[in-house]
Amino acid sequence: xxxRLKNLKRDYGQxxxxxxxxxxxxSNTIYGIIGRSGAGKSTLVRLVSMLEKPDAGEVYYxxxxxxxxEGKALIEKRRHIGMIFQNFNLFSSRNASENIAYPMEICxxxxxxxxxxxNELLELVGLEGRxxxxxxxxxxxxxxxxxxxxxxxxxxxxxxxxEATSALDPQxxxxxxxxxxxxxxxxxxxxxMITHQMEVVRDACQxxxxxxxxxxxEEGLVSDIFANPKxxxxxxxLSNLTNVKDSIVRWSNVAGRFxxxxxxxxxxxxxxxxxxxxxxxxxxxxxxGVQEVAGEELGVMVLDIGPDEQHVKAAISLLRKYxxxxxxxx
Amino acid sequence: xxSQMLSQLFEATGETLVMVFFSTLFSxxxxxxxxxxxxxxxxxxxxxxIPSAVFNSVLSRIVNVLRSFPFIILLIVLIPxxxxxxxxxxxxxxxxxxxxxxxxxxxxxxxxxxxKEVDPGVIQAAKAMGSTNWQLVYKVLIPEAxxxxxxxxxxxxxxxxxxxxxxGTIGGGGLGDLAIRYGYQRFRPSYLVGAVIVILIMxxxxxxxxxxxxxxxxxxx
Numbered sequence: 001x002x003x004r005l006k007n008l009k010r011d012y013g014q015x016x017x018x019x020x021x022x023x024x025x026x027s028n029t030i031y032g033i034i035g036r037s038g039a040g041k042s043t044l045v046r047l048v049s050m051l052e053k054p055d056a057g058e059v060y061y062x063x064x065x066x067x068x069x070e071g072k073a074l075i076e077k078r079r080h081i082g083m084i085f086q087n088f089n090l091f092s093s094r095n096a097s098e099n100i101a102y103p104m105e106i107c108x109x110x111x112x113x114x115x116x117x118x119n120e121l122l123e124l125v126g127l128e129g130r131x132x133x134x135x136x137x138x139x140x141x142x143x144x145x146x147x148x149x150x151x152x153x154x155x156x157x158x159x160x161x162x163e164a165t166s167a168l169d170p171q172x173x174x175x176x177x178x179x180x181x182x183x184x185x186x187x188x189x190x191x192x193m194i195t196h197q198m199e200v201v202r203d204a205c206q207x208x209x210x211x212x213x214x215x216x217x218e219e220g221l222v223s224d225i226f227a228n229p230k231x232x233x234x235x236x237x238l239s240n241l242t243n244v245k246d247s248i249v250r251w252s253n254v255a256g257r258f259x260x261x262x263x264x265x266x267x268x269x270x271x272x273x274x275x276x277x278x279x280x281x282x283x284x285x286x287x288x289g290v291q292e293v294a295g296e297e298l299g300v301m302v303l304d305i306g307p308d309e310q311h312v313k314a315a316i317s318l319l320r321k322y323x324x325x326x327x328x329x330x
Numbered sequence: 331x332x333s334q335m336l337s338q339l340f341e342a343t344g345e346t347l348v349m350v351f352f353s354t355l356f357s358x359x360x361x362x363x364x365x366x367x368x369x370x371x372x373x374x375x376x377x378x379x380i381p382s383a384v385f386n387s388v389l390s391r392i393v394n395v396l397r398s399f400p401f402i403i404l405l406i407v408l409i410p411x412x413x414x415x416x417x418x419x420x421x422x423x424x425x426x427x428x429x430x431x432x433x434x435x436x437x438x439x440x441x442x443x444x445x446k447e448v449d450p451g452v453i454q455a456a457k458a459m460g461s462t463n464w465q466l467v468y469k470v471l472i473p474e475a476x477x478x479x480x481x482x483x484x485x486x487x488x489x490x491x492x493x494x495x496x497x498g499t500i501g502g503g504g505l506g507d508l509a510i511r512y513g514y515q516r517f518r519p520s521y522l523v524g525a526v527i528v529i530l531i532m533x534x535x536x537x538x539x540x541x542x543x544x545x546x547x548x549x550x551x
Binding site: 049050051071075076077078080081083085087089090091092093094102103105107110134135136151160249300 | 449451457
């Protein structure tokens with residue numbers, strides 16, 4: 001299902017949590033919305049998922065307006081979306097199976113069907129035979145699997161993930177993301193993933209919107225944004241990512257003033273040599289490697305440019321002309 | 331300790347049990363909806379479902395006023411009401427009326443605080459799945475709060491055992507009545523001691539049983 005946001009606005013007193021957000025979230029994709037804490041992500045997801053009403057603006061699912069639904073129509077619409085959360089929000093009074101059964105129970109579905117569907121779902125998320133387990137006996141990853149099964153029980157068109165992997169360790173995060181990707185393809189879901197982790201966007205999303213102070217500062221294909229980040233916030237997210245990435249080999253302890261990113265198309269040329277030849281700038285490479293972003297390979301290089309500021313400027317403008325993105329303290 | 335006293339103690343214990351049982355039941359009937367209303371009309375970040383600040387604060391005030399009435403005064407004030415409902419103002423049946431009414435606001439607060447312990451995130455999740463307000467209350471809120479509600483119930487019963495003893499002062503029957511009429515007014519301390527021991531045992535049994543039930547509930551979670 002295709003989601004369209006039009007000039008969404010939501011204030012809490014003096015705080016402008018979401019201001020003038022317009023987005024097109026295409027059908028059948030995994031769409032990331034990334035932002036630092038306090039950027040307005042949670043409010044935005046509450047608006048898009050009909051948990052809260054915007055002060056102004058509109059939300060459309062396909063071509064149906066949903067932000068102004070009330071009463072029965074609202075409840076009915078909510079039954080066609082799924083949502084998972086950072087803290088799982090499972091019912092402690094119910095075991096895994098009963099948690100998954102809940103959304104079907106409230107729709108008054110047939111008991112025999114519910115039972116059958118619960119088993120199907122347990123299998124789908126890799127928890128066969130764990131249906132009787134009390135929630136407290138499950139690990140974080142298993143809890144999120146139960147939550148995913150519960151969210152998908154009524155075969156929704158949209159799955160909202162509100163920081164769904166933020167409470168999980170890196171390995172579990174990867175397995176949950178892999179599961180979401182698998183289910184997205186299998187069920188033709190539109191997945192909206194709210195996160196503050198660039199790894200999540202890199203590993204799972206096709207498109208991303210970067211949110212800062214309640215506004216969208218950047219939006220596009222994940223591979224484009226990684227190769228050529230335009231906003232300061234995006235750069236921040238990316239540089240944090242560079243530092244933790246293990247595919248990058250570091251042969252100097254000096255941090256390196258600039259980070260260069262090469263896309264697949266540009267990496268055939270001897271860019272660095274060309275720049276040296278043309279400008280006379282010298283490069284001291286501190287670290288380099290390859291990152292895989294949304295299925296596309298991206299070369300990353302951390303380096304210093306010399307010998308003086310004039311050469312630095314010339315080198316950077318030439319690098320950019322070659323299509324290389326340059327970040328750092330200019 | 332003579333056999334006459336024993337049979338009197340036995341009878342009084344029965345009366346106390348009847349008073350406590352029915353006043354617990356009626357105070358739950360009155361207090362449960364009030365407690366649920368107090369909680370669900372509260373702020374959304376505290377887990378409220380249909381936030382209504384005005385309704386919530388009015389109801390809260392009423393509950394506070396009722397709770398601050400000293401029980402002994404309530405007993406006297408409610409004599410006409412007892413007479414209206416059960417046809418008499420003395421005896422065990424009559425005492426159930428003020429006992430239930432006195433305990434109801436207490437029960438309401440106990441239930442409210444038990445429901446407050448339910449994670450608002452869980453309520454939000456259930457809401458996002460398309461639960462009706464009624465489903466949120468009876469399928470999520472109350473089952474999630476069950477262990478806390480159970481300890482609240484234990485507390486209520488024990489409180490009512492204490493209150494029921496006071497009802498003896500207006501001739502309500504039961505162990506309190508026995509202790510006052512025989513132990514105090516006729517200077518027979520053995521009656522006092524006997525009544526206190528029986529009450530002690532009752533309280534102990536209720537507490538232990540309540541704790542066990544809560545423990546068992548928690549073990550299944």
